Amino acid sequence: MVNRGGRRVFVERRGVLEPVADRTLEVRNLTVAIKNIARACGDEISDHQPMLDARLEDGSRVAAMFPPCSVDGPTLTVRKFTHRYTLDELVTVGTLAADLAKELRRAVDDRRNILISGGTGTGKTTLLNALAATISERDRIVLIEETSEILIEKPNLVRFEARRAQSPLGQEAPLPAVTISDLVRATLRHRPDRILVGEVRGPEAFDLLQALNTGHLGSLSTIHANSAEQALTRLAHCVLTANVGLPHRSVREAIALALHLVVHIARVDGLRKVTEVVQIRGYDSGLDRFELASMDGAAGSSVP
Template identity: 40%
Template structure:
């Protein structure tokens, strides 16, 4: 069931604001008249105000005075009531200072993703569930204008010759935009919001993992296991990576490498690196693979790669095998065994002509633990599996054995899944490595009869 409005935290109803402006012809006509008049009277100070990002609330109050002043001096021949005038003011503020009709969705702390399918079809994800919104853009040009507003400050370009673009908002939210001819039904935008940093305690409280299992992962991180976090899109990989990274001792030097900066490490000794796409001339690209190679020259104790997608997988594996134990990365995969297959393909993408056997040996020697996360049918993101990479079996394939597996025991009256991570009975061989670093894990934790 779709909610009737979206809570922005200030008691207003932003959907009603835009519905009134976009669906009432008189209000829309008045909106366009006022907007046109504002830009016609604009001077340099007006554009400076629009570009001011230091104090958004102050800029909003100043701009509101400008809008109200224009509306009072240029009374429209169209009769408008107070509510309609307020709607026009709010719509203009969102258009000029924010990102148009989707700004209320971006302001809602409970909304994690905004998806513009076309000008009149917008969806959003809230608490793990996707809803259809009633808000719309005025027209196709309005969508294009908002896209340009997002990418222009970053020096990115989007047009018919380059109809795809990745960008990020000032708060770190990831943006992907696609326009025709690639997007057949019109320009579309996908925004993955930069959510608040989850603490370990909040992760347990949310039901994503139980306290005992999280304590296990904490020991695995402190014991310098090389960890691979896997899952589908939006399954919570980066959230878990942030939490696991918080367990790294503050005495260690960490280098993070990301395609789009999302990690929020709290340690002081952190070097953050971000990949860069090519410029308009097609030059200046800096790939994750290049950054991983460079990171090896920066004396890191641990390397954290936000996501492995291609040839950088080989450099990451080599880093794990050459004294940078305790490194962590993520990748898209639907199971631990699928992750091994994907890693193999990624290594082949590096351009190095390595035999499959050598690649499998690299993976088996480098990766200690695979942690799988998933967004389940009730919308909740959970850790559903922990698996050890044991080594190569007699057939030369990488052997993966599950340590913990999520068992579903039913659903409650609200449709929420009841279940937990349970030990499989397998005792991982890396306990000796943990002990070498002074980390003791009781064997009983891995026994099937162990009660959490």
């Protein structure tokens, strides 16, 4: 992470951000480096287009911002792909308990629809990767992402990536955007056994629920939230952004029908840990509450 035009550099090690001592970059060199990265990714960044969100050849994610949007000078963030963990390895490093890993593996085998929630950098994608690795080789998987970062090796895998509206150099006509919603709808024509969405963050939530409630089981997806309960509320808000005129209660009923489990992962003392797993038992329209039960068999609870 390079902040303030190169005057501050940070690196994340074992979940902790650390300043890099005696390491700065000249703003001119940083600017040139960012432009070169953008060019290598087939993109551009400039005063006219000050934001960059790109993927390097090794799969690492790059985000950059130029002034005037970045007030203190160019900013660069690189998220390198690290080791691709299996469920057993996540047990070894303490992310989840062995018995819970066994239950989640069974849920994937039983084609349960699973939503993984958590904050930024908590390991949602890592957990999704580990769960996806347990999917049967016989299943046809369609993976949909804003920017490709999920690493799955399966014989019948189709990968779709969204595209923002672009005006490539040398072309007069701009390229139209292809959204996650567009891709979810298109996926249904590709005969998927399982639909995986890297992150749900907007109106594509409506299209995903439509797919899950019409017989497409075994889905995995992630969402930003601070708890399993909040994940359901946030998912409902995402559905409403589709502006399809669904009443509030109908949205929540659709969520209760579509999803089976919410798995929440968080940072605890710098380590990534699964802190909650809840089963969605239904929706009480009279009380306007989800009916939930903890994965470990704890007493059911309701969420307004």
